[in-house]
Amino acid sequence: MTANNSNLSCGEHFKARATENAVDFYGDVTPERVTSVIATLKHLDDAHPGEPITLKINSSGGSIIDGFLLIQTMMEEIRSPITTHVVGTAKGVAAAIAMAGDYRLISRSATIGLDAPYPGFWGSAARWESWLEEMAEQREMLHGFYAERCLKTYNQAEAEKLIHLSSSVFGIRAQALGFVHEVYAGSVKNYELQPH
Numbered sequence: 001m002t003a004n005n006s007n008l009s010c011g012e013h014f015k016a017r018a019t020e021n022a023v024d025f026y027g028d029v030t031p032e033r034v035t036s037v038i039a040t041l042k043h044l045d046d047a048h049p050g051e052p053i054t055l056k057i058n059s060s061g062g063s064i065i066d067g068f069l070l071i072q073t074m075m076e077e078i079r080s081p082i083t084t085h086v087v088g089t090a091k092g093v094a095a096a097i098a099m100a101g102d103y104r105l106i107s108r109s110a111t112i113g114l115d116a117p118y119p120g121f122w123g124s125a126a127r128w129e130s131w132l133e134e135m136a137e138q139r140e141m142l143h144g145f146y147a148e149r150c151l152k153t154y155n156q157a158e159a160e161k162l163i164h165l166s167s168s169v170f171g172i173r174a175q176a177l178g179f180v181h182e183v184y185a186g187s188v189k190n191y192e193l194q195p196h
Contacts, residue, residue: 021080022054029062029093034070041073045080054083055101061092061115064138068093071100071145085184086110091168095179096142099149104180106171112179113168114146152178 023040027033037055044053055074061067074082074097084101092115098104106112158177171183 021048021051022056024056025094025097026056026058026088029059029064029067029070029097031063031066034063034066038070038073041078041082045078048080050080052081052083053078054085055097056085056087057090057094057098058086058088058110059090059094059097061090061094064093064142066093067097068141068145070097074100086112086171086174086180089113089168091115093142096145096149099146099179103182105182105184106174106180108171108183108185111168111170112174114142150178151181 021044023037023044025033025037041053041055044051081102082100083103083105084098085104086098086106087110088107089111090098091111091113095112095114098106098112169177169179171180174180175183
């Protein structure tokens, strides 16, 4: 993907919606959902080469491995510029997906949250030790990505505070932190949230 579309106006980015070059990412980051979104992005990229694609996000996160598969595809395989638009929430790896866009929008009342990876199972002490190592690696991977994609000097101390508190920030604060380019203050009637 190219990053040369940062001079486009908000209206030009939403051209993608007018041409139906839009993809909804609503719900948890799962292998099935990521596979579906990747297939749709590739189809739109092939069907309308060079036309902006809008990826609308409302997700509380999920699988970091699958999320980074989507990020890698967005950044390395899709040639068309991608605008990510957080319309509800983007937490954990969904925040990283939002930050992978060439141009990043957030609705005024939407939130971005940096969450720490956490284990989703019970098991032996040996398995927990392994999980702690994996979580530390995933945390480093997320921090590295946030720092790389942040539009301003990345403040790891502030990010750690957000992660420790498991808190989210609204649009204007997300812009101030450098997570997004723009707070979209217009109507979101075309971006109504759909049930999971």
